């Protein structure tokens with residue numbers, strides 16, 4: 001695979017350490033090192049943490065050996081995600097032995113899920129900080145510096161960090177993520193997010209527009225609006241434009257961001273099939289700079305399993321939604337998340353998932369086998385009764401089908417010409433650049449005299465299952 005499509009669950013980025021290019025900045029007296037796991041919202045939170053720490057005199061470093069503070073911003077979505085962090089903590093235990101002054105903090109969803117228990121289980125951890133408590137980091141660090149353990153895992157109904165300008169930690173200078181909401185009210189029975197992230201709340205739209213405008217003025221050319229369920233974005237307040245009370249839905253927010261400039265591409269993730277409206281689809285159709293790409297997780301193709309998952313839609317309802325998208329946005333890219341082996345899933349249910357894939361012809365899929373999460377409704381109500389080898393076999397069938405479909409989806413584009421926003425140099429070759437088309441597909445092409453941040457028309461001449469290959473025309 002060439003460049004990975006950067007999306008909410010980009011497995012290739014898990015645990016990477018990020019700091020701005022100018023990390024060697026001497027203006028900071030102390031240094032922090034941060035690794036991020038999980039979804040893009042968690043990566044974005046790390047940028048908020050960086051902003052708060054900069055204010056406190058901590059500069060970011062990519063080298064943990066020179067850090068005074070090591071932070072792991074963690075994910076709980078599947079057991080494997082937590083195991084990865086546990087292993088990493090083992091490694092930091094050794095480093096701390098040779099540098100006892102080093103502070104180690106666990107942030108994010110694992111901190112929220114395990115709370116102070118984490119301090120008992122992982123003795124080297126000094127701080128446990130939940131996703132809504134990052135403003136208190138300075139006080140917590142001070143406390144930890146005196147040798148005490150510091151914990152704040154309070155969830156909030158209001159916190160959106162709207163006024164904090166994220167410090168871009170791993171920026172290509174062209175594309176950026178902007179969180180528009182936090183938390184989730186959906187209670188899918190398999191999912192830990194409502195417990196680790198709390199209640200859903202929407203961020204002030206004008207702070208979102210300001211952040212996106214600011215990015216555009218600094219030469220960014222694409223923003224991705226982030227939320228666990230962007231279609232339920234909802235804000236009521238007084239408009240600073242006319243002093244009137246107004247209601248902003250996701251469709252109206254999308255429009256406002258699209259109007260910043262036709263040169264600014266707008267993407268968003270994730271859409272819940274039950275909440276994406278015709279209004280959103282019409283807005284996408286109306287503005288050329290809103291990208292024709294929707295991440296619409298189906299999870300399962302079986303109505304019975306969907307009901308057990310509390311997804312609140314049926315197989316037929318989801319299919320109608322896909323048809324509606326194709327009707328209003330004929331060349332829209334479509335991606336999904338799929339879970340195999342959820343409680344009670346039969347071979348027949350599994351076949352329903354495969355046939356759903358045949359129907360929807362996803363361009364991209366993120367596929368997982370079910371991992372029971374403590375405290376979730378599924379863990380409390382249902383038995384995790386599909387044997388692991390069956391879950392994995394079904395997953396490999398889903399992956400196999402997706403691989404075929406992804407290649408077909410790419411082959412369909414041979415000979416076509418796409419508008420591409422250049423994001424940088426290809427990982428494979430210095431001679432090549434890469435960018436993405438409207439549908440979120442990665443395209444690699446010879447550099448010639450082009451530069452990142454430019455839009456170019458690229459004609460596709462070849463492909464793999466993950467990448468289109470072409471030439472600027």
Ligand code: SAH
Nearest residue numbers: 190191228270297337338339368369370371
């Ligand atoms: N808010 C998004 C998804 C967030 S979690 C949505 O509603 O679609 C990202 C994906 O992880 C989910 O879509 C689901 O496919 C997967 N996932 C969540 N919990 C899981 C679990 N317990 N086991 C396996 N996969 C899970």
Ligand code: SF4
Nearest residue numbers: 184186187188191193
């Ligand atoms: Fe989890 Fe469902 Fe919320 Fe997505 S919508 S974060 S899967 S509870």
Ligand code: F3S
Nearest residue numbers: 038039075076077109
């Ligand atoms: Fe994201 Fe993982 Fe938390 S997917 S919301 S970091 S559990």
